[in-house]
Amino acid sequence: MNSKNISCSRLLTCCVADQWLALSVEELSEVVTPQVKTVIPLAPVAVNGLINLRGKILTELDMRKILELPERENALISRTIILEAGEGFGLTVDSVGEVIDMDAEAFERTPDSLGECWKSVCHGVLKQKKGILIVLDVEKLIAKSISADCTSSVSGVR
Amino acid sequence: MDEELLAEFLTESNENMASIEEQLLDLESDPANSDRLDGIFRVVHTVKGSCGFLGLSQLEKVAHAGENLLGKIRSTKFAVDSEMVSLLLESTDAIKEIIAGIEEHGREPGLDHSSICERLAVAEGRIDGTPADDEGEVIEEPVSLDWLQGIDEAYVAILRDNFPSPEKVLAAGFGTLRGLPGMQPAIALKVLGIAKSVSLDNQKKELVANPEVLNEVVESGLIEAPKEQVLAPVEEKKAEASISESSVKNQVQPARKAKSEGSIRVDVALLDELMNQVGELVLSRNRLLRLVEQQGGTELVRTSRNISQITSRLQEKLLHTRMQPISNLWGTVPRLLRDITKSLGKRIRVEMEGQETELDRTILAALKDPMTHIIRNSCDHGIESPDVRLRSGKQEEGAIKLKARQESGFIVIDVSDDGGGIDADNIRNKAVSMGVITADQGDLMSDKAALQLIFHAGLSTVEKVSNLSGRGVGMDVVQSAIEGVGGTVEIESRPGQGTTLNIRIPLTLAIIPALIVESATQHFAIPQMMVQELIAIDRESDAWEEIAGKPFYRLRGRLLPIIALSEVLEQQGQDESSSVVVVNIGARQFGISVGVILGAEEIVVKPLGRHFNHLEIYGGCSILGDGRVVPILDCLGLTKGLRQEKDVEAVVANSEAALSSISEESQYILVFAVGEQWYAIPMALVERIEEVEAAAMEKSGRREVLQYRGDVVRVIRLASVLEVESLPEQELEPCLIISDQGSRLCIQVDKIIDIVKQKLEIHLENSEPYFIGTAVVDGRSTEVIDIFEVIKKVAPNWFSSKGDRRQRVQKILYVEDAVFFRNMVIPLLDGLGCEVIAARNGIEAKKILERESPDILLTDLEMPEMDGFALTQWVRTQPRFEKMPIVALSSLDESQYREPPSLFDACVKKLDRGVLLKSLTQLLGRKREDDSVLNAEVILQENNENGGRDE
Amino acid sequence: MSGAPKILIVEDSMMVRMTVKRTLISVDFEVVEAKDGAEGLAKAQADSYDLILTDLNMPNMDGLTMIKNIRQLPGYAETPIVMLTTESGEDKKSIGHGSGVSAWLVKPFEPDHLIEVVGSMLF
Structure with a gap:
């Protein structure tokens, strides 16, 4: 997804470990409740497993695992966002918020102050009243989930 | 430009151009063939003609120049030479290049073909300059040997010079x-x-x-057929023959003709999509069946079965639409060979068999590169230069044979050449020097196994080695490409005689039968085509062996390296494995121990996402009938670590070497049917096959007997022993006559199927009392009857009635590592009335000899741990066994022994029952029963001897 | 092929018939089988053969009787007839001059032996 699209699209907000994130709605197809997963041994840590979404097999990634955050306490209340990138992925987050309009004014390129781990998946931030909203870069996110190694600090969130 | 018209033009041109190469090559070998020339001219003419409509000026130029030259050749009846054909080939290449460019970009690529156009024009001029009465030359071509169709080229060549005509051949006699x-x-x-x-x-x-x-000839006896048949059918039959025996040359044409009627073109992408949908349908069908099974009423069951059948048929038909004959792939071979041989200065011809064999188009596409590579290698390194060939007594012209056939769900492709072959020792040495294997391993490795090292990346990437080994670089690439479509490749070679690559490929990729297994509560699918068999395991069984810290399972004498699935997958909370899935990787077998085997299911293979690219242990994933997603295990990847482990390889090679005596020996086996089932028995055990009139078999008490050659012979009906349903009684019942030292038994079966000569791969199943295992005959799994067990059960006295019970029981120590032969030979020895002590190798035998004093030692030669030679040499040093005769029982000829045969008192070939019994009875100091006059004396002597020895 | 050599094999042992058939079909010959002498004679009468292979001891009509009868048939005066005998020696004695037998082949034989005998008898 390139930046010109971002600036004029609408965003879906979601929450992971109390941090609010946003994704362009054009990059996702739907949001589903927790799915039955098939765990694949030896898969990268960020992979929850494979899910069968109406006959289509998708790799489910976990936002918390990508960011090396502690596992969520109650897996049942999570939501999985179905991404359309590549062969299609599920991205599991703690919860989803609402669809908002992109406010190009408030958009800012990834600020230096952001933690390394966030930077690696971030497209930019939106400054809002309640705090900053991190706009995710799906391609970066997927690349990171494959390399799986997020050894750098996650202090930016904590 | 009219898009639709252009698309139509491209498809048509591609089709036409596909065959033109072949036609040109045909023309080269037969320049007088005007039909061929017409065909080529037409293709080029059509291309040129369409260019005008479509405004393809660049293409038009090249095609026009080509057409002109062809036209000139045609009108002047010029006999094309190799140079001319090269030029024409070049021009078709140029045409193809432009067409490909148009396909890709929608317009003509800006390529410069002026040089080829000029040269075509020059060639045209050359024809004008040549006297047109060259025809004499054409006719002076070697006499046609077409009448020898169906005879291997190699033999045709032998006949070419002195016996070119049927009359000359007949005169020679x-x-x-x-x-x-x-x-x-x-x-x-x-x-x-x-x-x-x-x-x-x-x-x-x-x-x-x-x-x-006519009359004259008929009377002279020249024509032996009835008169009325003499004339009419001749022409007809000729025509038939020329079609059915169609050689490589005219093969393409009939196929093409047949296709054009009643067929339409379908976009491949559409077919692929259809295939996906049917894949989904199969999955849904599976799910439906499962649901119906749980809760269905009769009506629902019937309907869903119906749907199930239709789905299967649909799937089958659709798979068929994706099939293409392998000739599509091989069509490029003659051109390839022509180019290579020209540059190498070698003469090589190609022979093809089974061009009509069909393969899934995806697989066909994947095979293109490996095939080219293999052929290139054969030309470069396999087939020798003409002078070398002549010196080694071969014909100047080398041959590459391509053979394809379907064999129970697989396509088997053999690519063989009659070149210099590969010396296994060279490979072995090189592999040792490069550290791919250790010297010890090299010693243990069979030649066959050593040859397979050529696919090892370490070996096949080194140019020098490859030249030395007679094979080019990159055989590892060939192997991985073939494995990529689920196939396997093996190499066989005989130094001086040639090399064969044997490729096995599954018929189709998309939907496969799979075995579903569980490991640590998770489910996995294993493609059935990799699975050889399943064994339930008993952890306590002594079949388990630990060698160099690795687990092995001894399966029918063969050491099977075992990997635990839960360990490879690093699964937590692993459960105790209960089963082993034996998988075939090339010539090797491995065991994968799993928790539970859940069953078999047809699955649609779907790709795994990019997160799993680095994991070689998975080949994809699928959805099971219950909606669950399962990963599909890739047995190649799964066993890769194990296969590369040198210790494991050495252990296996060792155990293989010990076993090779069985599997490499082919023998005649008799295949027959009882009821619907086929059974087999080694031919060596059968004296005669008779068709006995049912009426001739009489009841005598509870038994049935047959008057046979002055004997009363007991009849055993195999159907009742095996408890299978027999066919209704026939007027003539096929019977096997088994004979042992003059005493006979008659085994009644339902039908004699065939006698085949082949390797008997014996799979021993301990649970089956009457079978030594199964053998594969004509792709059909066939039970091998353990005739001795059958006889023991039905007529237990048959053996012992001949053993002499008056004698002290003599002891035979029988040393043999192969269970198969132990099972075959022990009943024989029992039949001699001897006590049999069995040992599995020299070491065991030595231990037994510490406490026992057998009367005779019967030993196999090739055995693990301590072989028969070493054992015999040791025994010969022991004064205690000075008088003990030693008999070698081996599948080797005496000439193949690596120690002098004189070491033994007798040498017997395996399965030669008669000789074995004769040698044993002689050495045991007995006489055959028919020499009964001498019996009394002999027994006396024996008693004395034995008495002495016992003290 | 319209005129491939046509061979008649008369033998009561299916095993021998099968070996013969297999071997000769592999060289594109046509092979017709008969199970005993009577059947052999009938088949020889109905059609013409380039060569006949026959067993000696058979039910219904033995080999020598059959040969005698076949030799009487038109066109069979010169046809090579090969007798399949066992090792015992007894059989060979009865095959002398005047028996009509052109050659014999000792059972059991390898396919190669059969090829040699048939080849040298026919061509």
Whole structure:
């Protein structure tokens, strides 16, 4: 997804470990409740497993695992966002918020102050009243989930 | 430009151009063939003609120049030479190049083809300059040997010089022909048969022209067929023959003709999409069946079965639409060979068999590169230069044979050459020097196993080695490409005689039968085509062996390296494995121990996402009938670590070497049916096959007997022993006569199927009392009957009635590592009335000899731990066994022994029951029963001897 | 092929018939089988053969009787007839001059032997 699209699209907000994130709605197809997963041994840590979404097999990634955050306490209340990138992925987050309009004014390129781990998946931030909203870069996110190694600090969130 | 018209033009041109290469090459070998020339001209003319409509000026230029030259060749009846064909080939290449460019970009690529156009024009001029009466040359071409169709080129070449016509062959006669260097008697006979038939045909044809000669000829006995049949069918049959025996050359055409009627073109992408949908349908069907099974009423069950059947048929038909004949792939081979041989200065021809064999188009596409590579290698490194070939007594021209056939769910492709072959020792040495294997491993490795090292990346990437080994670089790439479509490749070679690559590929990729297994509560699918068998395991069984810290399972004498699935997958909370899935990887077998085997299911293979690219242990994933997603295990990847482990390889090679005596020995086996089932028995055990009139078998008490050659012979009905349903009684019942030292048994079966000569791969199943295992005959799994067990059960006295019970029981120590032979031989020895002590190798035998004093030692030669030679040499040093005769029982000929055969008191070949019994009875100091006059004396002597020895 | 050599094999042992058939079909010959002498004679009468292979001891009509009868048939005066005998020696004695037998082949034989004998008898 390139930046010109971002600036004029609408965003879906979601929450992971109390941090609010946003994704362009054009990059996702739907949001589903927790799915039955098939765990694949030896898969990268960020992979929850494979899910069968109406006959289509998708790799489910976990936002918390990508960011090396502690596992969520109650897996049942999570939501999985179905991404359309590549062969299609599920991205599991703690919860989803609402669809908002992109406010190009408030958009800012990834600020230096952001933690390394966030930077690696971030497209930019939106400054809002309640705090900053991190706009995710799906391609970066997927690349990171494959390399799986997020050894750098996650202090930016904590 | 009209898009639709252009698309139509491209498809048509591609089709036409696909065959033109072949046609040109045909023309080169037969320059006088005007039909061929017309065909080529038409193709180029059509291309040129369409260019005008479509405004393809660049293409038009090249095609026009080509057309002009072809036109000139045609009008002047110029006999094309190799140079001319090269030029024409070049021009078709240029045409193809432009067409490909248009396909890709929608317009002509800006390529410069002026040079080829010029040269085409020059060539045209050259024809004008040549006198047109060159025809004499054409006619002076070597006499046509077409009548020898069906005879291997190699033999045709032998005949070419001195016996080019049927008449000459017939005049020479069998004695002369079979004596020709390089000729086989059977081929000589075949050639004579053809010669006779062809010369008869020729005479008949003459008769058609001059009917008045007819009477004369018939009377002279030349034509033996009934008179009314003489004339009419000749022409017809000729026509038939030329189609059915269509050689490489004219093969493409009939196929093409047949296709054009009633067929339409379908976009491949559409077919692929359809295939996906049917895949989904199969999955849904599976799910439906499962649900119906749980809660369905009869009506629902019936309907869903119906749907299930239709789905299966649909799937089958659709798979069929994706199939293409392998000739599509091989069509490029003659051109490839032409180019290579020209540059190498070698003469190589290609022979093809089974071009009509069909393969899934995806697989076909994937095979293209490996095939080219293999052929290139054969030309470069396999086939020797003409002078070398002549020196080693071969014909100048080398041959590459391509053979394809379907074999129970697989396509088998053999690519063989008659070149210099590969010396296994060279590979072995190189592999050792490069550290791919250790010297010890090298020693243990069979030649066959050593040859497979050529696929090892470490070996096949080194240029020098490859030249040395007679094979080019990159065989590892060939292997991985073939494995990529689920196939396997093996190499066989005989130094000096040639090399064969044997490729096995599954018929289709998309939907496969799979085995579903559980490991640590998770489910996995294993493609059935990799699975050889399943074994339930008993952890306590002594079949388990730990060698160099690795687990092995001894399966029918063969050491099977075992990997635990839960360990490879690093699964937590692993459960105790209960089963082993035996998988075939090339020539090797591995065991994968799993928790539970859940069953088999047809699954649609779907790709795994990019997160799993680095994991070689998975080949994809699928959705099971219950909606669950399962990963599909890739057995190649799964066992990769194990396969590369040197210790494991050494252990396995060792155990293989010990076993090779069984599997490499082919023998005649008799295949017969009882009821619907096929069974087999080694031919060596059967004295005769008879068809006995049912009425001749009489009841005598509870038994059935048969009067046979003055004997009353007990009849055993195999159906009742095996408890299978027999066919209704026939007027003539096929019977096997088994004979042992003059005493006979008659085994009644339902039908004799065949006698085949082949390797008996024996799979021993301990649970089956009457079977030594199963053998595969004609792709059909066939139970091998353990005839001794059958006899023991039904007529237990049959063996012992002949053993002499008056004697002290003599002891035979029998050393044999192969269970198969132990099971075969022990009943025989029992039959001699001897006590049999069995040992599995020299070490065991030595231990037994510490406490026992057998009367005779019968030993196999090739065994693990301590072989028969070492054992015999040791025994010969022991004064205690000074008098003990030692008999070697081996599948080797005495000439193949690596120690002098004189070491033994007798040497017997395996399965030669008669000789074995004779040697044993002699050495045990017994006489055959029929020499009964001498018996009393002999027994006396024996008693004395034995008495002495016992003290 | 319209005129491939046509061979008649007369033998009561299916095993021998099968070996013969297999071997000769492999060189594109046509092979017709008969199970005993009577059947052999009938088949020889109905059609013409380039060569006949026959067993000696058979039910219904033994080999020598059959040969005698076949030799009487038109066109069979010169046809090579090969007798399949066992090792015992007894059989060979009865095959002398005047028996009509052109050659013999000792059972059991390898396919190659058969090829040699048939080849040298026919061509």
